[in-house]
């Protein structure tokens with residue numbers, strides 16, 4: 001939904017001579033931008049733990065680390081947390097190890113998150129946090145049909161796996177930082193690069209939130225704002241608020257019986273599961289955008305047996321964190337109501353609200369208006385929108401407030417849990433997450449980039465970084 005009525009209450013200064021030079025220097029980087037994009041897109045990074053993807057992620061991390069270190073950044077690798085076992089269809093259903101038919105015995109070491117920081121500078125400018133993901137959704141197999149960057153005959157577009165989501169974003173961020181450094185413009189930054197955004201950021205969630213909530217020596221929030229490099233929403237569109245997203249599994253257990261000889265003594269797990277799915281879907285409220293959707297079903301038992309075990313996986317969407325917690329509680333309650341162990345029926349749920357809702361806070365809206373005003377100076381009209389789609393911007397804006405993992409690393413059901421001593425809440429900070437390139441066909445074999453956006457969006461990002469950094473903090 002696009003709010004066409006949004007007109008920036010902010011006017012931006014015209015470009016200074018130094019800024020004009022900066023934009024020209026970015027234009028001169030055109031072939032390097034395309035060269036870097038080609039290199040990154042041609043390294044497959046989709047569907048880890050596929051070994052080709054793991055190798056590709058490692059290569060990409062090494063490449064980006066070298067470029068960021070050249071800019072003077074110190075790099076840390078934050079070890080990844082394991083995903084809750086129930087999320088994946090492989091071997092997680094307690095009584096049915098490896099019977100799901102999509103068995104993978106590939107080792108799945110959680111990927112690390114790279115954090116590059118160049119914080120210590122001559123000035124007391126507050127750093128800006130950039131955020132990007134290295135993974136894609138695409139098949140990395142050598143015989144997969146969509147593996148490389150292809151430029152159209154008229155050179156206006158290119159297709160390739162991850163070309164817009166978000167390898168183009170990574171490339172423009174690198175070049176914006178390099179162009180600023182070449183121009184002698186001081187922009188302290190942090191740059192967090194994770195490798196599992198497309199599968200929910202379960203392994204990098206803690207690192208994302210911790211970096212966003214990092215404090216300086218005085219205990220104040222270190223970063224003035226966070227900018228994630230997801231593709232623009234439509235033409236240069238900025239998403240100013242997002243719903244939240246969670247994952248859910250329900251598992252039913254009954255009593256097996258021969259359908260013909262002994263049906264009455266059976267207790268069907270599939271029947272129980274199906275009724276629970278219907279009850280769960282009834283929690284959906286299309287007006288508020290609170291949604292329960294079960295899609296993936298599992299039962300491997302033959303039709304002439306009353307099934308004693310079945311499971312389903314679903315996705316939750318919610319407009320506020322409270323509404324997400326209400327959905328999770330309602331699913332647990334519905335399961336409890338349907339559980340009659342004396343009669344041989346149990347149904348349980350595991351829920352994780354991994355992506356908190358990202359409301360359009362005054363801080364984030366103020367930053368959006370600043371971006372819109374600067375983009376107008378560059379001749380790039382920016383619209384605002386809101387979506388139920390989620391990304392790492394959700395986790396960055398929430399930060400560590402109200403969040404801590406249980407000692408097992410995943411809470412009782414993979415849900416964030418409150419620690420006995422949560423950190424003191426920090427003042428809210430602005431987070432915008434659609435500052436990457438323009439294109440479309442995300443998550444499809446038609447994924448494409450508008451090649452002009454490599455230069456245009458890099459110019460916008462560079463000017464934005466320079467001005468935000470100069471201001472010291474957004475809105476001040």
Ligand SMILES: [Zn+2]
Pocket residue numbers: 133165166197230231391
């Ligand atoms: Zn993305």
